[in-house]
Amino acid sequence: MATKYYKESKRNKDWLLEKKVVDSDEILELEIDKLGVHRLAKLHPIMSDEQFEALKLHIEEHGQIEPIWVYRDLIIDGRHRTKALALLGSKTVLAKEFPWNASEDDIRSLIMGQEKRRHQTKSQMAIQAMAMWKGALGFEKQFKTKAIAAKEIGTSSTAVDRAAWILKNDGEVHLKELYETGTTTCCMRNINNIETLYREIKAKLDREAQEILKATQGIALAPDEENSIDAYVKLIANSERAEVIKEVAKRLYKKAVELEK
Structure with missing residues (x-):
């Protein structure tokens, strides 16, 4: 008391x-x-x-x-x-x-x-755990593993994973704002939690992947490159977002498997 x-x-x-x-x-x-x-x-x-x-x-x-x-x-x-x-x-x-x-x-x-x-909100705790595990957002690296960071800060490993994914996908500014003020603006929305921020950024990347995939349609490829995932990856290699390339490659691979059946 x-x-x-x-x-x-x-x-x-x-x-x-x-x-x-x-x-x-x-x-x-x-x-x-x-x-x-x-x-x-x-x-x-x-x-x-x-x-x-x-x-x-x-x-x-x-x-x-x-x-x-x-x-x-x-x-x-x-x-x-x-x-x-x-x-x-x-x-x-x-x-x-x-x-x-x-x-x-x-x-x-x-x-x-x-x-x-x-x-401190649950999202701020998740961001802090990730930052102290990765040595990011101005924090010194304090924890060797994600599990230790989550346990010490009092959050879940899943939430720490979400924060790490956001950081990897150009979300540092959003994470800092969410951590310091409790809110951030992303995709024209005010967001106050890590899960919503994760979904919004992922949806944005998905839309970009769709646009890039559309842009590759109609481009002539050499015969030995037909249906080649590597060829499509080369076509979009100028993208700075590795996750976009991976997403496109994943979808093309799935389509190739379907065509082989």
């Missing part, structure tokens, strides 16, 4: 500290302007403007409900709460201090364990 650690005085807007001990961890009052942000805190997405305003309003009305976590004067969890408090005029923030001898893995485990992110 959450405990209210500090409250707002209705008369003078000063923040009043109520120092308590929770789970045997001492709650410290730290000066905000002396704190920095740990690089691992960026494992989590920046809140959208709407999310941040809602958080700030909640803190203004109810005070700081949960302490942040700091490690060697660097915030590892709670940078949004700290920013909100500063904007509300507070000079201090309530915090728990992580052991100074903790390893980076210990810090990462703490960060990833914070409710698997209070404001």
Whole structure:
């Protein structure tokens, strides 16, 4: 059960500290302007403007409900709460201090364990897992396998696969937007989840494959190239999309098998 650690005085807007001990961890009052942000805190997405305003309003009305976590004067969890408090005029923030001898893995485990992110959607978690597995979207490679990444972040391997496929098919911009803001625009649609984005991009590639296939019709081929999949692949080799070529080749192969029956 959450405990209210500090409250707002209705008369003078000063923040009043109520120092308590929770789970045997001492709650410290730290000066905000002396704190920095740990690089691992960026494992989590920046809140959208709407999310941040809602958080700030909640803190203004109810005070700081949960302490942040700091490690060697660097915030590892709670940078949004700290920013909100500063904007509300507070000079201090309530915090728990992580052991100074903790390893980076210990810090990462703490960060990833914070409710698997209070404001993070399933799609954002999938994108993060993929990025930390692939070393993409500005993330350092943290996990050796997809399975480990999915387990650590708390998402499914299928969702990570979807994100990896989107990245491979020129979807980096969309993934970054979806991760950072919770929404992206693709194929003239506003999309807020990884599955819909996957379907839209796949449908787009399918349409392009159809157009390319139509463009090859009527082109004369040498006799030894008739019904040759390789010949058609050569005809569309100027396409920069490997998936389009594969899709066309796959369909031609299926047609060739049908003709042989």
